[in-house]
Amino acid sequence: MNIGEIARRAGVSRSTVSYALSGKRPVSDDTRRKIQQVVDELDYQPSASARALANGRTSTLGLVFPPAGNHYTGMQLDFIGSVVEAAAVYDYDVLLSPSGVDSDRSFQRLLGERRVDGAILMEIKLEDDRVDHLAAVGFPSVTIGRTARPEGGWWVSLDHTALVEACVHHLADLGHRRVAFVNRPEQLLRAGYESAHRGLDGFTKAAAERGLTVRTYCCGDDAASGQACVERILRDDPATTALVTLNEAAVGGLYRGLALAGRHVPRDFSVTGVVAGHWAETVTPQLTAADVPAAELGRLAVDLLVERLDHPDAPPRHHLLTPPISLRASTGPAGATPAPDAGPAGATPVADAGLDTAP
Amino acid sequence: MNIGEIARRAGVSRSTVSYALSGKRPVSDDTRRKIQQVVDELDYQPSASARALANGRTSTLGLVFPPAGNHYTGMQLDFIGSVVEAAAVYDYDVLLSPSGVDSDRSFQRLLGERRVDGAILMEIKLEDDRVDHLAAVGFPSVTIGRTARPEGGWWVSLDHTALVEACVHHLADLGHRRVAFVNRPEQLLRAGYESAHRGLDGFTKAAAERGLTVRTYCCGDDAASGQACVERILRDDPATTALVTLNEAAVGGLYRGLALAGRHVPRDFSVTGVVAGHWAETVTPQLTAADVPAAELGRLAVDLLVERLDHPDAPPRHHLLTPPISLRASTGPAGATPAPDAGPAGATPVADAGLDTAP
DNA sequence: TTGAAAGCGTTACCAT
DNA sequence: ATGGTAACGCTTTCAA
Numbered sequence: 001m002n003i004g005e006i007a008r009r010a011g012v013s014r015s016t017v018s019y020a021l022s023g024k025r026p027v028s029d030d031t032r033r034k035i036q037q038v039v040d041e042l043d044y045q046p047s048a049s050a051r052a053l054a055n056g057r058t059s060t061l062g063l064v065f066p067p068a069g070n071h072y073t074g075m076q077l078d079f080i081g082s083v084v085e086a087a088a089v090y091d092y093d094v095l096l097s098p099s100g101v102d103s104d105r106s107f108q109r110l111l112g113e114r115r116v117d118g119a120i121l122m123e124i125k126l127e128d129d130r131v132d133h134l135a136a137v138g139f140p141s142v143t144i145g146r147t148a149r150p151e152g153g154w155w156v157s158l159d160h161t162a163l164v165e166a167c168v169h170h171l172a173d174l175g176h177r178r179v180a181f182v183n184r185p186e187q188l189l190r191a192g193y194e195s196a197h198r199g200l201d202g203f204t205k206a207a208a209e210r211g212l213t214v215r216t217y218c219c220g221d222d223a224a225s226g227q228a229c230v231e232r233i234l235r236d237d238p239a240t241t242a243l244v245t246l247n248e249a250a251v252g253g254l255y256r257g258l259a260l261a262g263r264h265v266p267r268d269f270s271v272t273g274v275v276a277g278h279w280a281e282t283v284t285p286q287l288t289a290a291d292v293p294a295a296e297l298g299r300l301a302v303d304l305l306v307e308r309l310d311h312p313d314a315p316p317r318h319h320l321l322t323p324p325i326s327l328r329a330s331t332g333p334a335g336a337t338p339a340p341d342a343g344p345a346g347a348t349p350v351a352d353a354g355l356d357t358a359p
Numbered sequence: 360m361n362i363g364e365i366a367r368r369a370g371v372s373r374s375t376v377s378y379a380l381s382g383k384r385p386v387s388d389d390t391r392r393k394i395q396q397v398v399d400e401l402d403y404q405p406s407a408s409a410r411a412l413a414n415g416r417t418s419t420l421g422l423v424f425p426p427a428g429n430h431y432t433g434m435q436l437d438f439i440g441s442v443v444e445a446a447a448v449y450d451y452d453v454l455l456s457p458s459g460v461d462s463d464r465s466f467q468r469l470l471g472e473r474r475v476d477g478a479i480l481m482e483i484k485l486e487d488d489r490v491d492h493l494a495a496v497g498f499p500s501v502t503i504g505r506t507a508r509p510e511g512g513w514w515v516s517l518d519h520t521a522l523v524e525a526c527v528h529h530l531a532d533l534g535h536r537r538v539a540f541v542n543r544p545e546q547l548l549r550a551g552y553e554s555a556h557r558g559l560d561g562f563t564k565a566a567a568e569r570g571l572t573v574r575t576y577c578c579g580d581d582a583a584s585g586q587a588c589v590e591r592i593l594r595d596d597p598a599t600t601a602l603v604t605l606n607e608a609a610v611g612g613l614y615r616g617l618a619l620a621g622r623h624v625p626r627d628f629s630v631t632g633v634v635a636g637h638w639a640e641t642v643t644p645q646l647t648a649a650d651v652p653a654a655e656l657g658r659l660a661v662d663l664l665v666e667r668l669d670h671p672d673a674p675p676r677h678h679l680l681t682p683p684i685s686l687r688a689s690t691g692p693a694g695a696t697p698a699p700d701a702g703p704a705g706a707t708p709v710a711d712a713g714l715d716t717a718p
Numbered sequence: 719t720t721g722a723a724a725g726c727g728t729t730a731c732c733a734t
Numbered sequence: 735a736t737g738g739t740a741a742c743g744c745t746t747t748c749a750a
Contacts, residue, residue: 002743013721018745025746028719045471049411050743053726058408060454060474067444077436084455085426088465093474094455095419096443106447112404115419115452223641252641259643282582282611284618361727372737377729384730387735409727412742 001044010038021046060093061305062116064107064130066100066123073221073249074276075292079122079144082298090306092117102129111139118305120144124155125192140312142305144297145194152316154308156300159322160195160246160274163290164202166325167244167272170288172210174242175334176270179212180233182226182245182254186218199246199274215240219250226253227260234261241334245273251283266332277326285329293323360403368401369394380405419452420664421475423466423489425459425482432580432608433635434651438481438503441657449665451476461488470498477664479503483514484551499671501664503656504553511675513667515659518681519554519605519633522649523561525684526603526631529647531569533601534693535629538571539592541585541604541613545577558605558633574599578609585612586619593620600693604632610642625691636685644688652682 007014012031019025020035027035038044052058063083065076072080084094095116099107100123107130110116117140121130124145134141135153143155150157164181171179181203183189184196200216207214215236219229229250233240234257245251254271263269265285277291300319308314366373371390378384379394386394397403411417422442424435431439443453454475458466459482466489469475476499480489483504493500494512502514509516523540530538540562542548548555559575566573574595578588588609592599593616604613613630622628624644636650659678667673 003745004743014744015722015746016720019720022745026719031719043471045467047412047743048468048472048474049408049417050726051472051745052408053406053412053728054743054745056726063455067447072436072440074433074436077431077433077439080436080439080455081431084457088426088457091464091468093465093468096439096453096455098443098447105450106452108404109407109450109452112402113407113410115407222637249641252643256643278581282608284611284615362729363727373728374730374738375736378736381729385735390736406727409742410729412726412744413728413730415729415742
């Protein structure tokens, strides 16, 4: 079924059908009704390819995210979901491209074959060749996260520096003096992922301001790595009483490692960081954390991109978000109990996972 | 840059350029080289829209999944990731469509506007109008999950019935006699989601076979609901010693509820179910569960769809998977400790979250 | 208010 | 082995 057939059956020209459907030119009520009737009858919908070829717009947005090696973090996936739903509001479809670098085939297709009108990029690096490329060719795009020099760009981003600083200050206010930082995997840090770098910067800066004794760690995106990381932390400095983490997927393992070492959260060890809100509420004790507003970030990114597409000459805009820390149950005053000796854990009492059943 | 320009610069016709690039017709080495050189020089890539219009294929697969109300479960998101990566292997892009029903705008676009060559559907209902529609119009598609009458269809699916049966038998073998079932939200059950129904069937069947005393519950997809659900379970029958769940997102809350009620997992309460493997290892104690092979299901779905696209007359194929139960740390023999009385929880000792630090 | 016709950039058939 | 040319199905300019 094509527009010519509709035109014939409605007794009008193809252009009239096109205009009746798009509303880009007035059409008399009579002919419009006639056309609409035929359209409804045959359940006609114009071909996306033909339309895209004719008017140069695909009504599709690209969402570029790194390939998942193992699997995705809750945060990344929340982004994907929120972007897709926000795009649906504007009647845009979303094409997924698992591309970590400029040269990925899928990324090349997206741009080179003009499959999308604009793109949203996730997991930005401080130096990001995908971003550079898009900027160089003037392709409409918005990043979730920002590069080392975000000036003049379109982006939405979390202020990881400020967020981690807030975490450190929160712990320092509670009296913690020896604090560890659990970052994303070393591989990502080395690759220059901005959240890992800016988070680390914030940690270092705030810790210096407060005169804390600190150590920083990279940690794989899984529970086993989290557990191993805690073991290293307590081995390196048994007097450590708190940690800050950006590593959502490791939190379960961090908790387990602490419990196995006989450290009760939050009584004798505090944990905080930057993770998705619903995830923070899943673990026990619930995590005091800066809740990543993934849904809002995704929506804002789409809003920005649509604005940019509608107004090609609009000046660059961005949103830098600094969500507050949600006080939950994983942080408490330092020194309530002196940290146990560095001896093997097996001898100490079993942890109680931070539950306080007594009022 | 278009194919005409390439042809002109290479001194050949457009069709020759097309054939040189697609390899669908022999081209002399000389002209091929000449063309390739111009193509490389100008970084030419054919327009996806024009190509799709001309040859009727978009090289895009649609992935249809329900809108996320609140947010997605880890399982759903693993599917999305694995489908996208599997599709990339075949040089297919993936277009996302958040559509729960046949009439969703996004779903209509996918099909009506012929944006994709084929579709993969997630979160299938026993009676699914999207599936019916696709079958009726003969649109190439594969479902992850299967309807009440999957005969003659293309699908990959988990055998939820068998999986939950296995969980029940595992618990019965351990001596549990009073077991609860924690299903997905009631709304999904009522809507007819197949995993919820088939899982429930398996539970009921196996429990009857083993002569167990059971109760079944629906539970929201979040920690708070899980916690509330456990409270109901222990109120309804304080002698309950185990539960089976399909509700991945509730597990954290289930654990918390049990701990708050003074039930130690696995010493005096066992928990098992069907969840993603990496998630099962995140919680403490690690969950004994049938690990959902999301990545494999996604890959198999893409394989099937690509096969179907390549061979339009191939007979329907499917894969029914029954992954084994991974024994972890959340189940144990019943009756090690008699269940406490039904009194209010506050008075009982604090839980230790199932950690055994002593050898 | 409507129609005719020229693109949009490919592919693929029919010639040569 | 290559070229010419009609599709593919729509949008949009130009005319009336």
